[in-house]
Amino acid sequence: MRLSLGLVLLTLMGGLNASAHAQVLVSHLDAKFRWDVPAFTPENAPDAHVLTCGGSVVTVPMPATSIAVKDVVAAPGTYQCDLYAQNSAGRQAAPNVPFPSFQSGYVPGAPFMVQVLPDTPTGGGTVAPTRTGSVSSFTNANNSGSTSITIPADATMLIVGVTGYYPTTNYFSGGSMTIGGNAMTAVAADGDTSAFMGALFYVFNPPTGSQTLAWDWVGTSPPVDGGLFAWGAYKDLDTSGIRSSSGTQQAGNPHTTGTLTAQSGDLIVAFAEQFTVSDDTFTWTSATRISEFTAFDRGDASWAEASPTGNQTVSASSSSSSDGGIVAIVLKPAAGGSASLVVPRNPMAALLVR
């Protein structure tokens, strides 16, 4: 029995970018693997095709001859995949057929608040605040301490979340945090000693590069639980101040902020934290989870962002409902730059491999 594969394509609904020598770039959520099946007889009809991308192996039963990229590989990345046909007698005699090597990624979010103005706005329009770099975390269960972090050169704001517990009101937010010696402002979610505690610290125009982040909590005792820190850097924002903030504590799910004053073009950054005896997963409402941290000393946390269209709340629920809280701040957009003319890119219709 002889099985074979014909044309193998990596195709995309809505466009595919490539050049003769460049990596094929595709939308992770839209791209599809597609292939042709040569004419067959009842004796050599394939039952299925097996698609392999590194450690990911997916079997596609006949008569399907395509499958979404996102159904084969979970996350954006660079992949080399291949395919073979099989039936009850075995797999094709010929070597696996490779797809073109490709890199998948996410397309941008659609612009909003589009308008035609009679004049050029002073200083350009608004660009929503954006995170620069990823959200990082570390742990430290001491009453005071320091660590070195590297802040991206384009950052104009540093935000640090901390969670833990000590039976003193405002144990974290009443203390101090500095970056490169510059004091940071606290938003409290640690006023209630009957619930797990948290706080968010922020500063505009932080020193960039390798800097010392230092803290000193209230009193001299270390936290009873926790000591989990997370931090992120942001840019394209109004450094004159935040629009609003909220810090709340609850006995269990959901951990919900108060109503945050916000408007289109703002960015909400939220940090949820909770007591736990396991490593929990947080589910966010009205915000997108950016980072999920590994639980430390009975404390767990998650980081999220939201692009509001007006005033709103943000909430997070943990997989093990327990006492905790949530802190969020609303970043205002900065003025944008001026328009410039650039040459439009030329999308390539498809890339075929025989």
Add this chain to the structure above:
Amino acid sequence: MPSQIQNGRNIAVIIAVVLLLIGLGTSASAQTVIAVPFDTATFQWTVPAPDATHSAATSHLLTCGTASLSVAMPSNTALVKDVVVGPGTYTCTVKAVNAFGSTAEVAFPQFQAGYLPLAPTNTQIVVP
């Protein structure tokens, strides 16, 4: 046909015509076109922050019929006159673009671009 039924039908026809005229009037007012000065009018849009399933845009593509302009980030404005060649009534769109693709097009309000009038000259006070 009984006269009562005939009268009822006439009333129904009159009501339908009135509703149609009201509808046409509403439609016309909904199509109000923004009038802007051609030389200074500006497209502006807001760029959302990247999230878990959307990456940052590298540019935005403005399209007005067959005319288009790519605006590199971080700019989020463009002069109307950089996209269209002259005064007129336009329906334009913008979409975000990065290496992995682009979004659906988002429509700007329809607008009419025109030239401002010239300032009057030879101003004077005439004594009759």
